[in-house]
Amino acid sequence: MSRSHLLDALAEPAERIALLHGDQSHSYSHLCEQIQQARLALLTQGVKPGDAVILHGDYSVRAIATLLALYLNRNIVAPLVDLNERAVATLQDAAQCRCRIEVSEQGLRFHSLPKPEGATPPHYQRLREQQHAGLVLLSSGSTGAPKAILHDFDELIEPKLDKGQKKPTTILMFLLFDHIGGLNSLLNTLLVGGCAVLPSERTPQAICQLIERHRIKVLPVSPTFLNLILMGRHQEQHDLSSVRLITYGTETMQQSLLNRIQQVFPKAKMLQTFGTSETGISATVSQSSASTFFKLADKNTEYRIVDGELQLKTQSQFMGYLNQDTDNVTADGWFRTGDLVEQNEAGYLRIQGRQKELINVGGLKVLPMEVENILLTNPLIEDCLVYGMPNAITGQAVHMDVKATTITCKKELKRYVLEHLSDRLETYKLPVKINKVDEIAFSNRFKKSRVVI
Numbered sequence: 001m002s003r004s005h006l007l008d009a010l011a012e013p014a015e016r017i018a019l020l021h022g023d024q025s026h027s028y029s030h031l032c033e034q035i036q037q038a039r040l041a042l043l044t045q046g047v048k049p050g051d052a053v054i055l056h057g058d059y060s061v062r063a064i065a066t067l068l069a070l071y072l073n074r075n076i077v078a079p080l081v082d083l084n085e086r087a088v089a090t091l092q093d094a095a096q097c098r099c100r101i102e103v104s105e106q107g108l109r110f111h112s113l114p115k116p117e118g119a120t121p122p123h124y125q126r127l128r129e130q131q132h133a134g135l136v137l138l139s140s141g142s143t144g145a146p147k148a149i150l151h152d153f154d155e156l157i158e159p160k161l162d163k164g165q166k167k168p169t170t171i172l173m174f175l176l177f178d179h180i181g182g183l184n185s186l187l188n189t190l191l192v193g194g195c196a197v198l199p200s201e202r203t204p205q206a207i208c209q210l211i212e213r214h215r216i217k218v219l220p221v222s223p224t225f226l227n228l229i230l231m232g233r234h235q236e237q238h239d240l241s242s243v244r245l246i247t248y249g250t251e252t253m254q255q256s257l258l259n260r261i262q263q264v265f266p267k268a269k270m271l272q273t274f275g276t277s278e279t280g281i282s283a284t285v286s287q288s289s290a291s292t293f294f295k296l297a298d299k300n301t302e303y304r305i306v307d308g309e310l311q312l313k314t315q316s317q318f319m320g321y322l323n324q325d326t327d328n329v330t331a332d333g334w335f336r337t338g339d340l341v342e343q344n345e346a347g348y349l350r351i352q353g354r355q356k357e358l359i360n361v362g363g364l365k366v367l368p369m370e371v372e373n374i375l376l377t378n379p380l381i382e383d384c385l386v387y388g389m390p391n392a393i394t395g396q397a398v399h400m401d402v403k404a405t406t407i408t409c410k411k412e413l414k415r416y417v418l419e420h421l422s423d424r425l426e427t428y429k430l431p432v433k434i435n436k437v438d439e440i441a442f443s444n445r446f447k448k449s450r451v452v453i
Contacts, residue, residue, distance in 0.1 A: 003072050005161050006191075007032065010068075013193035016168075019061050020214055021198040026061045028193070034065035035072070038108065042073050045099075045110045049074040050128040052096050052136070054088070054113075056080050057103030059177050059198035064186065066103060071153055076124065076134030078148075079178040082444065087138055087146060094148040094323035095136045096120065123150050123319045130154075136322065137180060137277050140443060148322035149277050156183075156280060156316050159300060160191045168194040171218040172210060174202065174225070176445060181249060181273070184281040185220050202446070204229045208238040215242035220273070222446040223253045226261050231382050235264045249273035251447045252351045252369050253292050256376040262290060274351075278328075279335050280316030293348035304334065309355060310341045340367070357450055359388030360396050361428045368450065371398065371431070374424050375417060380404050383440045386431070387451040399451075400431040403440055410436045 010018075013028040020026075026034075047053060053070060057063035058081050070077040078091050091097045096116035102109040127134045133153035138146040171189050173196050175182035189196045197214050199207060208229065210216065226248065229235060246261070246268050258270065270289040274296065275281030283298035296303050300315035311334040320326045328336045340352045352367050359366040368386035375384050383403045391397035400417070407413045414434045421430055441449040 006068070006072065006157065007035075009161060009191050010035070013168075016193055017195050018190060019064065019196050019198060021060060022200060024061075031061060031065060031190075034061055035069050038062070038066040038069035039072060041108050041110075042069060042075075047073065047075065047099055047110075049131070050076070050124070051098055052076040052078065052091075052124070052134070054078050054080055054091050054097045054100040055103070056083050056100060057177070059173050059186075059196075060103060060105075062108070063103040063177065064190075066101060066108060071133045071157065074128075074131055074133045076127065076136060076150075077153070078136035078138070079183075080138070081176055081178050090138060090146055090148055090323060091136065092116070094121075095150075096124075121150070121322050123322075126319070127152060134319075135183075137178065139277060140445065140447075145323070147324060150319045150322055151280075151316070152319055157187060159315065160187050166192040168192050169217045170195045170197060170214060171220070172197045172207065172214075172216045173199065174207065174219070174221050175250070179445060180275060180277045181220065181281060184275070204232050204234045205237075208234040208240060211240050211243060212238040217242060217244045218247070219243050219245070219268075220247040220249075222250045223248055223257055224251065224440075224442050224448055225446040227257055227383055228446075230257075230260055230264065240265065241267065243268045245269050245271060247271045247273045249275065250445060252353055254369065254373040254376050255292055256373055258290065258292060276312075276335070276337055278318045279312045279314045279337075282312070282314060287344075287346065287348045291348075293344055293346075293350045295348050305341060305343060306336075308340045308342075308352075310337045310339045310349070310351075311335060312337060357387070359386075359398055361388075361391075361398065362394040364428050366398055366429045371400070371421070371425065371429055374421060375400075375402070378420050380406055380416070381420075385440050385448055385450060389433070389451070391432075394428075397433070398429060398431045399433040399435070401435045401437045401440060403437055407436075410434075 010028055011032050015027045017025050018028045018031045053075050055077050078095055080087055092113055098113055100111040100113060135151040135153040137149045197210055243265055272284055272286050272294040274284050282296050282301040284294045285297045287293040302313040304311050313334055338355045340355055341349045342352055343349050353369040357368055371386045372384050375381050381404050385401040387399055388396040389399045413436050417434050443449050
């Protein structure tokens with residue numbers, strides 16, 4: 001693919017607004033100018049094609065322009081929002097990054113990194129021979145060191161340059177700059193001439209203010225964040241009527257939460273999205289806005305279900321991990337997502353939870369989502385989190401954190417929860433420990449932080 005196709009696609013909208021950030025708007029012409037400035041900076045600083053580079057920053061016109069400049073320069077780029085020690089060490093050692101570019105309001109700062117030790121990853125040689133760019137994404141690392149996930153950046157971008165006519169829209173860039181979903185939303189928006197609104201902070205109050213101010217039409221978020229909006233009653237303080245499409249993913253949506261969201265956004269279509277850092281984001285179709293069932297409707301995606309687990313093959317599938325074996329890819333090339341799904345008679349899928357989150361109570365399996373979904377139908381329960389903890393007799397037992405501000409007594413909360421669940425669940429699925437909490441823990445990607453033993 002000629003890289004001029006990307007520049008042509010960005011130059012065509014010219015004076016149309018590409019990015020809104022704070023009080024500033026940036027046209028496509030200005031974005032193209034910033035890309036050329038970033039390319040010149042790479043040349044001046046001696047960043048050569050094929051070099052692995054850390055790009056430290058969050059959404060801004062300069063960070064986006066630098067990301068695209070690194071792609072055009074055929075670099076292997078690792079975007080990083082949070083410059084924590086563990087992430088940097090992984091990128092220096094496993095990804096062999098030789099340079100870190102820091103994006104700020106003042107400009108770009110280049111930092112040389114120690115020369116990498118060890119052999120060059122074999123995938124790098126393939127990228128360099130094909131004159132392709134690379135993209136390195138880090139997993140959340142919630143249960144250990146983050147995985148360094150390597151993509152062929154060309155394979156992610158090229159399909160987006162051949163989408164035909166698609167109506168430009170205004171989208172809020174909620175998903176992170178170093179997240180596969182965030183990058184997918186950004187590229188999809190810019191390559192059809194849309195407008196991306198860049199948040200300076202991701203609180204329910206700030207996001208709802210942006211929706212109202214810029215008349216946001218597309219809102220890609222997580223179920224956890226949608227629940228935060230409802231719990232804070234932010235929909236009563238802001239005009240959110242412009243929203244026409246809410247795409248939700250990154251974690252499983254509870255049916256009870258979806259029902260409440262529909263009441264708040266009656267004009268919005270609800271769409272379950274699906275993707276992984278390893279396979280990219282696949283196009284989906286929900287059975288209806290009221291349903292958590294969906295189909296993978298992407299010509300570049302194949303799927304199969306093996307022992308209840310969803311497995312994928314995609315055009316945008318990763319090349320491999322840089323710091324561990326790729327043991328979650330089968331011998332015949334299928335990626336094991338770790339997601340447990342059910343399929344209805346119409347062929348639609350529903351995610352039941354993560355395989356690693358299954359609770360084994362004396363050999364009987366408990367899906368945390370099943371318990372949570374039932375409890376959240378109760379109007380006094382604002383949120384809850386179910387997880388397994390070690391138990392000397394049964395191996396594991398069901399534990400639960402519950403947020404219910406109108407119930408002040410811990411003993412009363414336990415009685416209330418068990419009364420609600422006992423006639424709806426088998427005994428082994430009932431929680432043996434119920435913790436009253438002020439907040440349900442979630443990650444910086446607004447996914448519930450579930451304990452995994």
